[in-house]
Every structure is written in C-alpha cells, then in structure tokens.
Amino acid sequence: MVMSTYGNATLSAATILSDSAERRPDHLALVSGAERITYGALWHSALRYAAVLRERGAGPGDRIGLLVHNSPHFPVAYFAVLALGATAVPVNVLLKSDDIAYILRHAKARLLVCSAGSLGEAEPAAEAAGARVLTVGAGAGPGPHPALDELAAGAAPIAGPVPRSPDDIAVVLYTSGTTGRPKGAALTHLNLVMNVTTTMLSPFAMRPADVLLGCLPLSHTFGQICGMGTTFRAGARLVLMGRFTAEEALDLMEAEGCTVLMGVPTMYLALVEAAARRPGRPGLERAYSGGSALPVETLAAFEAAFGCPVHEGYGLTETSPCVAYNQPGLPRRPGTVGKPVWGVEVAVTRPGAEDALEPLPAGEVGEIVVRGHNLMAGYVDDPGATAAAFVDGWFRTGDLGTLDDEGYLTVVDRKKDVILRGGYNVYPREVEDALLRHPAVARVAVVGLPDPALGQEVCAVIVPRDGLRPDEKLAETLLAWGERHIAAYRRPRRVVFLDRLPLGPSGKVLKRELAALLGPAGDAGRPVA
Structure with missing residues (x-):
C-alpha cells in the first residue's frame, strides 16, 4: 500500500460548496433562467445525487463522466461526485461521439451523467466505452437510461463528504488536444482547494455580495474552477448562462446586478460590439480575461465601454489552472x-x-x-x-x-506555433496584435505555411468586420498595411479570409486544425493574396 504524502490528513474539494452551505444556507448560490437556488438547497441536492450514484455502485476513486450543459445539474452532479469521494471527468458538450468515447475509455469511466439533449452523441460513446448512462434535465423521464435527477428527488442524502487524502484525484480534465489526442490532467483535492482559495482572495477578490456572470462552459477549467469554484467558496452568486451570446449577457448582467465578469477574448470583443448598439451598461466592478491572449486594443475598448478594469491572466489545465494574473492592489500592465x-x-x-x-x-x-x-x-x-x-x-x-x-x-x-521563416523566429501573436490594429480586422490567426525556399511563409487568416467584403482588394490593402507596420521578416505575405476561426473550449484558436483546413498551399477560404 502506498502511503499518502499527507499521512492521515483528509481534505475534500466538496467543501468548496459545503462550507458556504453551512455558513449561508439561505443565500442565493445559483441563478439559471427562472431557477433561483440557495446554498443549502444546492448542497442538499448534491448529497441526494451522491446517494443515487452510490446505489449504482460508484464509490471513492471511481471515475464518473459529466457530459452536462451549463445548468444547475452540472454543479449538483459535480459536487455529488466529489462528495462521494469519486473522481469527476467533465466532458465538453460540443464533442462528437468518437471523441467522447475516447475520453470515457481512456479515463476508465464507470458511469456517465449526461444531459438529455446530448444523448444522441453520448449513447454510442458510452456503449463503446462500457460506461453506464444516467440522464439529467428536461426530457430525461421514461427511457432506456435512469434519470439521475428524478431518482435523487426521492433519495435520502448521504451524510456528508467522504474523507479523502489531499493528494487523491478529484478531477480529471482533458486538454483540448491542440497537438494530438487529448491528455487527462489529474488534479488533486489539494490542487482544487488551494487554487480556489488562493485566487478567491487575489486576483478575483470574491466577496459574498458579488454576483458573477457564468458565461464560460463549466466543463472547462476556467469556468469550472475560477468561475464556479471561487464563487461558491466565497458564498457569492453565480448567474449561469446556458450558452453565451453578447446580447443575452448584457441583459443578464443588467437584470441580475452582476459585479464580476470572467471571459475569453472573443467574448470581450463581442460585448464591445453589442454594447455599441444599445444604451445602458451593467454595473460591473471588475473583469478577468484568460484562455488566450487578450489584444490590448480589445482590453482598452472594453474598459472604455464598460468603465471597469480588465485583469488579464494566464493558466493551463495542468496548473489547476491559475499561474499568473494582473491582480487588484498591484499596478496593472496591459x-x-x-x-x-x-x-x-x-x-x-x-x-x-x-x-x-x-x-x-x-x-x-x-x-x-x-x-x-x-x-x-x-x-x-x-x-x-x-x-x-x-x-x-x-x-x-x-x-x-x-x-x-x-x-x-x-x-x-x-x-509549437512559432514560425521559422528563412532562419528567423516569427511569433504569431506579435503579428496578430499588429494586424488587429487595422479597422477591417475583427479576428485573426497567423500560421506558417510550407515554403520551398524559406521553410515557412507567414499567412494571416482573417475574419473581417461585419459589412466588409472579403475580396482581393481588401487582401491587398491588408498586405500593404502590414508592409508599413510590421518588420519585413515577419509580415504576412498571404491573406486568407474565413467566416470564423476554429476555437477550442477556452477560446484558443485551434491552429493545428486551421493549418489542416488551409492545406500546404493555404488555398482554403476566400480569397488568397
């Protein structure tokens, strides 16, 4: 038997929710559509879900897949798994059956908790991986799979969190697979509790009176640990969005009095554009960006439109996730x-x-x-x-x-994204930041294309702003602009227009997928210059 590094010490990440439920049982924890759920009710539901999972044979150390949309069912199922001492394996709801099957099989998941609306992709995946399915959500009802939420309604809750060692695995989060098959990053109970508690204090400075717009997917580490985790640890309120749209986000922030926003750069750009089309602004106090690089121009435009500071940070799935942030109380460096x-x-x-x-x-x-x-x-x-x-x-x-x-x-x-052109290192982000200063560019990704003479050539893949025609004339304009503003060795020689860039769950551009789409000649999209 391998002894824990921490001897007889115990720790459960389920206490992120249970502590606030004990301290503030009647305080609103979650708003989702018409549902308004207190901390006491949320935790009690999690303990009842845990009872049903235990009846189905799940216990400490077992891995349980969570293919659940942004809804109250996600935090209830997530904290039920943690309370049971099992390991949660969140799965991106946008994945197709083959990818879901790979994760379930690789994780050796015994059970899959699945939103009823995702059964079309989940059923064949679970069958291929040998995982049993329990459904949640409207429409679950009678069917081939047990309805976890309906069974839990009549179940007696478990007594409380099962004691775990700090170095026991709490969550397995699969990377986005930008460089190959996704890898399962195993995060411990200590990882979650420390990152949530640390970042609750700084940079997020979450207080019980705060209201966070939950516009990030809860299956991803940013929305799950930074968003949901720090909100619940602080005893604050999470206003959950099923799926992000800028207009709905503005409506919700105003209606619910949101004080904090966490989002990825594409969300900040969309919010700036939506705010320009309507009067009124939510009373945000602070905002946090992560997932991928936030262009300085977008940061400045958001701060001008909403009157609140944006703090940009950095993290990875493997680091639970926070590594660094522009933190309140310290000088910000956009x-x-x-x-x-x-x-x-x-x-x-x-x-x-x-x-x-x-x-x-x-x-x-x-x-x-x-x-x-x-x-x-x-x-x-x-x-x-x-x-x-x-x-x-x-x-x-x-x-x-x-x-x-x-x-x-x-x-x-x-x-892996650095372009080697004629012996020079070209960093795509520097080129992207420069191109984003052109008023015609809404979004851009810079990739390297094979070149027989130089090794690689610099190609800018651009989503133009609304109303602009992506034609040869615009491409030539952008190339000429690059010639004036970007050093010769790194300026793009080719421009490709696309309607949208392929994005991962964190908002990062999937450059491997983009390069495959373009092909060696960069001849996808319209047009190429």
Missing part, C-alpha cells in the same frame, strides 16, 4: 499576464533544454516553467508524457514568454 498568484513560482528558461533548466535573464524569450501548489499529479495513464512535462519539480508549459525586472510575465506564443 499586454502582460501580471505576476504569479500566491504560492506559485514562474521562471523563463532556455528552450530545448531536456534534462536541466537554464534560467534566462529578464527580458529574454524562453519557455515558461511553473512550480507550486497548483501542479497536477500527472497525466492519466501516460507516464512518458508526465515525465517529459516535469524537470526538477518544474512543469514545462510549452509556452514562450518573458519576465521583466519586476516579475511581470508576458506570454509570447506557444513553442
């Missing part, structure tokens, strides 16, 4: 992701060093490495990937960045 959160260290090291890390001086570009309470236990059933990700206790992020003399971190790009 364009940076601020300083490391409490208990976390960040260094920038020479890229390519395999067995030992070589720290670089301030200002030099290198690989970002992280250590602290936030590091995952490892990748599920992938000792090779786990070993490659850690060196001397540091996690290698695969991201390139710089640290300045005051400890502010700037993320430059993914190592």
Whole structure:
C-alpha cells in the first residue's frame, strides 16, 4: 500500500460548496433562467445525487463522466461526485461521439451523467466505452437510461463528504488536444482547494455580495474552477448562462446586478460590439480575461465601454489552472499576464533544454516553467508524457514568454506555433496584435505555411468586420498595411479570409486544425493574396 504524502490528513474539494452551505444556507448560490437556488438547497441536492450514484455502485476513486450543459445539474452532479469521494471527468458538450468515447475509455469511466439533449452523441460513446448512462434535465423521464435527477428527488442524502487524502484525484480534465489526442490532467483535492482559495482572495477578490456572470462552459477549467469554484467558496452568486451570446449577457448582467465578469477574448470583443448598439451598461466592478491572449486594443475598448478594469491572466489545465494574473492592489500592465498568484513560482528558461533548466535573464524569450501548489499529479495513464512535462519539480508549459525586472510575465506564443521563416523566429501573436490594429480586422490567426525556399511563409487568416467584403482588394490593402507596420521578416505575405476561426473550449484558436483546413498551399477560404 502506498502511503499518502499527507499521512492521515483528509481534505475534500466538496467543501468548496459545503462550507458556504453551512455558513449561508439561505443565500442565493445559483441563478439559471427562472431557477433561483440557495446554498443549502444546492448542497442538499448534491448529497441526494451522491446517494443515487452510490446505489449504482460508484464509490471513492471511481471515475464518473459529466457530459452536462451549463445548468444547475452540472454543479449538483459535480459536487455529488466529489462528495462521494469519486473522481469527476467533465466532458465538453460540443464533442462528437468518437471523441467522447475516447475520453470515457481512456479515463476508465464507470458511469456517465449526461444531459438529455446530448444523448444522441453520448449513447454510442458510452456503449463503446462500457460506461453506464444516467440522464439529467428536461426530457430525461421514461427511457432506456435512469434519470439521475428524478431518482435523487426521492433519495435520502448521504451524510456528508467522504474523507479523502489531499493528494487523491478529484478531477480529471482533458486538454483540448491542440497537438494530438487529448491528455487527462489529474488534479488533486489539494490542487482544487488551494487554487480556489488562493485566487478567491487575489486576483478575483470574491466577496459574498458579488454576483458573477457564468458565461464560460463549466466543463472547462476556467469556468469550472475560477468561475464556479471561487464563487461558491466565497458564498457569492453565480448567474449561469446556458450558452453565451453578447446580447443575452448584457441583459443578464443588467437584470441580475452582476459585479464580476470572467471571459475569453472573443467574448470581450463581442460585448464591445453589442454594447455599441444599445444604451445602458451593467454595473460591473471588475473583469478577468484568460484562455488566450487578450489584444490590448480589445482590453482598452472594453474598459472604455464598460468603465471597469480588465485583469488579464494566464493558466493551463495542468496548473489547476491559475499561474499568473494582473491582480487588484498591484499596478496593472496591459499586454502582460501580471505576476504569479500566491504560492506559485514562474521562471523563463532556455528552450530545448531536456534534462536541466537554464534560467534566462529578464527580458529574454524562453519557455515558461511553473512550480507550486497548483501542479497536477500527472497525466492519466501516460507516464512518458508526465515525465517529459516535469524537470526538477518544474512543469514545462510549452509556452514562450518573458519576465521583466519586476516579475511581470508576458506570454509570447506557444513553442509549437512559432514560425521559422528563412532562419528567423516569427511569433504569431506579435503579428496578430499588429494586424488587429487595422479597422477591417475583427479576428485573426497567423500560421506558417510550407515554403520551398524559406521553410515557412507567414499567412494571416482573417475574419473581417461585419459589412466588409472579403475580396482581393481588401487582401491587398491588408498586405500593404502590414508592409508599413510590421518588420519585413515577419509580415504576412498571404491573406486568407474565413467566416470564423476554429476555437477550442477556452477560446484558443485551434491552429493545428486551421493549418489542416488551409492545406500546404493555404488555398482554403476566400480569397488568397
């Protein structure tokens, strides 16, 4: 028997909810459509869900898939799994059957809790993976699968959270698979409790009186741990959106008195555009961006439109997720992701060093490495990937960045996204930031295309602003603008227009998918210049 690092100490991430339920049972925890649920009711529902899961044979250490839309069923099922001592495996509801089956099979999930509306993709996936299905949500009712919410309504709740060791696995979150098959990052109870408690204080500064707009998918780490987790830990209120649209977000923020917003850059851009079409503004006090780089122009436009500061940060699935943030009480540095959160260290090291890390001086570009309470236990059933990700206790992020003399971190790009053109390193984010300053560009992703002479050529994939015709003339205008404003070795020589960019659940552009769409000649979209 392997002894826990923490001896006889116990800790359950279910206490993120249960503590607030004990302290503030009658305070509103969750608003979802017409439903308004108190902390006491939410926790009691989770304990009843846990009872049904236990009756179905689930127990400590078992992995349970959660294919649940943004609805009250997600937090209830999530905290039920944690209270039972089992491991939650959230699954993105946008995935297709083959991808769902891969995650369930790889995680060895015994059960799948599934929104009734997702059964079309979930049923064949669960059958292929050997997982039993329980449904939740309207329409579950009579059918081939038990309805977890209906069974729970008549169940006696379990007594409370099953004691777990701090280093037991609480959640397995699968990466977006931007570089291959998704990997399962195993996060411990300590990871969740520490990251939620730390970031609740700073950067999120969540207080019981706060109201957060829950517009991020709860299956993803940003919405799940930063959004739902810190809100419930603080005893604040979560106003949940089933699916983000800028107009509905503005309506909800005004109607519910939201004080805090967490979102990805595409949401901030959409909110700026929607706000320009209507009077009135919600009384936001602060906003937080993550998931991918927030263009400085978008940050400035949002602050001008909404009158509240935007704090940009950085994190990864493997770091539970927060690494660094522009934090209240410290000078904000737009364009940076601020300083490391409490208990976390960040260094920038020479890229390519395999067995030992070589720290670089301030200002030099290198690989970002992280250590602290936030590091995952490892990748599920992938000792090779786990070993490659850690060196001397540091996690290698695969991201390139710089640290300045005051400890502010700037993320430059993914190592795998760097374009090698004629012997020069071209960082796509720098080119993207420059192109976003052109008024015709709504969204942009820069990728490298094979070139026989230079190795790779720089290609800008652009979504034009509404009302603009994506034709040869616009492409030539943008290329000429790039010639004036971007250094010769990194300016794009090709422009491709698309209606939308392929995005992962965190809002990151899926550049591998984009490159495959373009093909080696970059001849997808319309037109190519």
